[in-house]
Amino acid sequence: MSEVERPDYWQRDVVVGADLRELxxxxxxxxxxxxxxxxxxxxxxxxxxxLGAEQTIGYIHRAFEKICERRPFxxxxxxxxxxxxxxxxxxxxxxxxxxxxxxxxxxxxRVEYLRVxxxxxxxxxxxxxCNTIISQDAGATTPFLYMYQWRExxxxxxxxxxxxxxxxxxxxxxxxxxxxxxxxxxxxRAILKEMPAGLKEFEKMLVRNRIFMDRTINCGGFPADRAxxxxxxxxxLRACGVDYDVRxxxxxxxxxxxxFIIPVGQxxxxxxxxxxxxxxxxxxxxIIRQAVEKLDKIPDKTTFTADVPEWVxxxxxxxxxxxxxxxxxxxxxxxESAVPVGEIYHCVEGGNGELGFYIVSDGGRTPFxxxxxxxCFIYYQAYPEMIKGSMLSDAILTMSSMNVIAGxxxx
Amino acid sequence: xxxxxxxxDRDQLVxxxxxxxxxxxxxxxxxxxxxxxxxxxxxxxxAVLHLLxxxxxxNFLTSLCGMHHPGQELELGVVYHxxxxxxxxxxxxxxxTTLKEAxxxxxTDLWPAANWMERETWDFYGIKFTGHPNLKxxxxxxxxxxxxMRKDYPLEDPTRHDKDDSxxxx
Numbered sequence: 305m306s307e308v309e310r311p312d313y314w315q316r317d318v319v320v321g322a323d324l325r326e327l328x329x330x331x332x333x334x335x336x337x338x339x340x341x342x343x344x345x346x347x348x349x350x351x352x353x354x355l356g357a358e359q360t361i362g363y364i365h366r367a368f369e370k371i372c373e374r375r376p377f378x379x380x381x382x383x384x385x386x387x388x389x390x391x392x393x394x395x396x397x398x399x400x401x402x403x404x405x406x407x408x409x410x411x412x413x414r415v416e417y418l419r420v421x422x423x424x425x426x427x428x429x430x431x432x433x434c435n436t437i438i439s440q441d442a443g444a445t446t447p448f449l450y451m452y453q454w455r456e457x458x459x460x461x462x463x464x465x466x467x468x469x470x471x472x473x474x475x476x477x478x479x480x481x482x483x484x485x486x487x488x489x490x491x492x493r494a495i496l497k498e499m500p501a502g503l504k505e506f507e508k509m510l511v512r513n514r515i516f517m518d519r520t521i522n523c524g525g526f527p528a529d530r531a532x533x534x535x536x537x538x539x540x541l542r543a544c545g546v547d548y549d550v551r552x553x554x555x556x557x558x559x560x561x562x563x564f565i566i567p568v569g570q571x572x573x574x575x576x577x578x579x580x581x582x583x584x585x586x587x588x589x590x591i592i593r594q595a596v597e598k599l600d601k602i603p604d605k606t607t608f609t610a611d612v613p614e615w616v617x618x619x620x621x622x623x624x625x626x627x628x629x630x631x632x633x634x635x636x637x638x639x640e641s642a643v644p645v646g647e648i649y650h651c652v653e654g655g656n657g658e659l660g661f662y663i664v665s666d667g668g669r670t671p672f673x674x675x676x677x678x679x680c681f682i683y684y685q686a687y688p689e690m691i692k693g694s695m696l697s698d699a700i701l702t703m704s705s706m707n708v709i710a711g712x713x714x715x
Numbered sequence: 716x717x718x719x720x721x722x723x724d725r726d727q728l729v730x731x732x733x734x735x736x737x738x739x740x741x742x743x744x745x746x747x748x749x750x751x752x753x754x755x756x757x758x759x760x761x762a763v764l765h766l767l768x769x770x771x772x773x774n775f776l777t778s779l780c781g782m783h784h785p786g787q788e789l790e791l792g793v794v795y796h797x798x799x800x801x802x803x804x805x806x807x808x809x810x811x812t813t814l815k816e817a818x819x820x821x822x823t824d825l826w827p828a829a830n831w832m833e834r835e836t837w838d839f840y841g842i843k844f845t846g847h848p849n850l851k852x853x854x855x856x857x858x859x860x861x862x863x864m865r866k867d868y869p870l871e872d873p874t875r876h877d878k879d880d881s882x883x884x885x
Contacts, residue, residue, distance in 0.1 A: 362854035367870075369839075370863060374870050405748065532774060532800075535828030548800055648748045649796055649807065651777075660778055662796070675780040677796075682778075685831045714854060 327355065330696070334363055338441055338700045341710030345687070345699075352695050357688040361681075365714040372674040376639025377403050378477055378615070380674070385471035387678060387712040391430035391655035392472045393422045393462070401556055402650035402661035403477045404610075407643060411610045414602050415479045416558040417595045421492065422465065422474060423557070423652075424588040424595075428499075429455045430655025431539075431581040431588075434707040438578050439510055441704045442519045447509045454502050457495055464488035477641075478616045479609030496593050503585060511582070517575065524702030525573035526690050534689075535682040538657030539580045540706060544572030550653040561598070562591050574705040614641045639669045656680055656707040678715060680708045725804045726751045729771055736766055752807040760810040761820040764795065768825055773797040773806070776822065779832040781840035782809070785866045790814045791842055795822070812842070821847040839864035 328351075333344040342363040348356040368383045375383075384395035397419050404411065411419075432455045436448040459469040464487050466474040475481065484492075510516045526536075528544040541548055549566045551559040567583035569576025609616045613632045622629035635641055645667040651660040657679025664673040684706065691699040729751060730744055737759055744753045755763050767773040775798040782792035789811035798805050812819055821844040822829040833844045834853040841862035844850055852859060861868050 362856075365854040367863065370868075370870055530827075533827050535776060535826065546800075553800070553803055646748060647752075649750060649777075649805070658777070660796070662778065662780065662794070664782070673782060675778065675794075677778040681831065681835075682828050685828070 326350075332699070334360070338704070340437055340704060341708065341713075343684075343703070343708065343710065343713070347696070347699070349696065352697075354691050354694055354696060354699055357691060357699075359685070359687065361684070362714050364710055368715050369674055369676065372671055374670055376641075376669050377643060377671065378636065378639065378641070380671075381475070382471070382473050384676075385473055387676065387715065388430070388655055388659070388680075388709045389470055389711050390433045390709055391426035392470065393426040393474045394430075394652060394654050395659060396472060396474045397423055397557070398650065398652035398654070398659050398661055400475050400477050401652065402648060402663055403643070405650050406646055406648050406663055406665060407477075407612075407615075409478055409610055409612050409615070411479060411557075412604075412607050413558060414599060414604055414607050415610060417599050417602075418480060418484060418608065419475065419557045420559065420562070420595045421592050424591045425458050425461060425492075425495075427588045427653075427655055428585050429458050430707070431585050434656075434704070435506075435578055435581050437704045438520070438574065438701065439516070441701050442516055444510065444513075444516065447506050450509075451502065451506050454495075454499055457491070457499075461488055461491045461495065464491060476609070476616060478612040479607075481617070483606060483608040492592065492596065496589060496596065499589060500586075503582075503589075507582060511579070520575040520578060520701065520705075521573060522571065523574045523698045524690055524694065524705060525571045526686065527572065530686070530689070531572060531683075534686040536657070536686070537679050537683070538654065538707075539577055539584065540572070540657065540683055542566060543569035543576035543580045545570055550651050550658050554651065556650070556652060562594050564591050574701050577705045577707075643667065643669075643671075651677065654679060656709065656712075657683065676715060678712045680706070681713050681715070684708045684713055722749075722804065725799075725802055726806075729767075729806060732771060733763065733766070737763065750805055750807050752809065754809045754811070757810045757812050757819050760793075760808070761822065761825075763808065764797075764822055764825055767797055767806075767808075771799065772801055773799045773804075775800055776826040776828050776832075777805070779822070779829055779836065781836040781842055781864065782811075783840060783865045784811075787811075788813065791817050791840055793819055793836060793842060817841055818843045818845050820845050823847055838862075841865070 328349040330347045330349055332347055333339045334342045344360040346358040347354055371383060372380050381396045381399050384399045385392040387395055432451050436451045440448040462469055462472050464485055466472050526544060528546050531541050531544045532546065545568050547566045547568050552566060564587045567580045569580050614635065617636055618629035618633055623633045643665050645665055647664040649660060649662045651658050659679060660677030662675040663671050666672040691702055744751065777796040777798045779793065779795050782794055784790055791814060792809055792811040795808040796805065797808065810819060819842055821833060831853060833847055834850060836842050837844060837850050838852040838855050839862060
């Protein structure tokens with residue numbers, strides 16, 4: 305890994321009064337427009353050079369882990385939405401897969417491919433948001449406005465799949481709540497056809513743009529060994545040159561059936577993070593295209609759940625007319641679907657890193673303990689080390705390139 | 716060689732190495748679903764983590780979280796998930812302590828990532844991590860009167876009786 309150049313300031317310790325520098329204390333946040341969320345950083349500055357930062361988080365803590373201990377398993381996905389709300393379907397699917405792993409539910413290939421489509425769409429929205437915000441904070445508003453139409457287009461697909469846009473609550477344990485409609489397929493195919501042009505346009509504006517490159521290269525760099533020690537995952541770790549991707553390292557939901565590359569960077573600076581995300585959007589589009597092709601080859605067009613009546617809500621007309629459907633409906637809605645005693649850890653590649661679900665079940669109707677491994681909670685603590693010695697404006701850019709989502713950070 | 720065979724070998728390697736290095740002091744180990752899980756005495760947990768990191772290549776601390784089992788003698792626990800990225804191998808490590816002496820050595824010197832995770836565990840379970848550089852509450856406000864993830868802390872307003880779990884027969 306090449307060493308990132310830093311000014312000599314960063315090695316000096318902050319000792320107030322030890323020299324003639326006049327230090328400034330600056331309160332960045334909690335609600336600063338450039339922090340894109342509620343994070344407070346109390347910075348110690350020497351002129352415009354940052355010497356140290358003290359972070360405060362927890363402004364939107366909602367005690368999800370505690371609430372989970374009182375909720376039946378099927379009611380928890382609505383909480384996972386509200387962690388990384390930029391890519392909520394990944395969180396939803398991750399939870400469903402964790403419960404399926406606990407209960408030993410196997411999904412049909414068709415359902416797994418449908419999930420892959422939903423998750424990769426979510427990854428694209430997540431990266432669109434993060435990369436456009438980098439451009440916005442670097443002073444380029446146009447790309448931000450242009451790219452957001454793709455996010456909107458993908459949200460329209462979500463609407464068609466599950467009825468919601470931001471906090472999706474998409475899918476159920478055992479599959480989906482309904483099949484993808486014709487309109488959803490139309491929209492997915494339209495995105496596959498039209499989005500490459502939009503991405504190219506976006507890249508034309510920024511990737512070889514001299515101003516953007518000067519602004520982002522060697523800004524907020526982080527070496528790979530420190531990144532690993534700080535628990536970085538996702539695009540931030542890959543930008544440092546470590547090719548760790550949960551989709552490849554621990555494949556879930558049939559990711560092993562797909563051909564894609566893991567883009568890696570070199571310096572781990574803002575530009576590398578930007579480029580890794582940019583490349584991942586192309587890979588996601590390719591994965592969706594492959595999934596659509598694979599689904600076209602599967603003759604079955606109607607299966608959207610596994611054969612687990614305990615977990616899948618039966619059609620309403622059956623509930624009124626069939627005894628079994630009524631029983632399963634009642635069992636599921638009352639949260640009485642049987643979950644075995646056990647504990648599992650399941651992780652998925654979220655929009656910003658390894659999103660893990662550690663569930664301890666004592667066989668009751670609610671989990672005994674749930675712990676969410678929230679990637680940005682773990683890597684955001686490296687922020688003071690990343691910005692030490694850099695300019696204040698670089699700190700803003702570094703934060704937006706780290707993709708810290710307040711909802712996930714504070715759980 | 717199929718992947719599960721390699722994984723079983725890796726598991727065996729870890730079991731052999733740990734039981735050889737910490738005879739007697741160690742531990743129950745079991746396979747829960749697909750992950751090997753160790754229970755370690757809290758006095759040795761730091762040494763075990765150190766050995767796992769330096770000798771057995773578990774370079775990555777995936778997560779660290781607290782546990783509370785009311786009614787047991789060793790009520791409070793900490794669960795570590797470790798990951799060896801090079802070998803694609805994950806293990807789980809648990810250590811328990813009593814409510815009175817809720818102190819466990821910190822892992823921040825091994826992985827800086829443990830810093831906030833331990834602060835979170837302190838915040839929610841009241842487990843003190845000895846040697847931690849900055850052990851204070853992180854998500855709750857600083858003068859919060861309780862450790863809210865402990866099982867005896869009520870989630871909802873304790874005066875409400877309409878949400879009683881016993882209604883559901885479990």
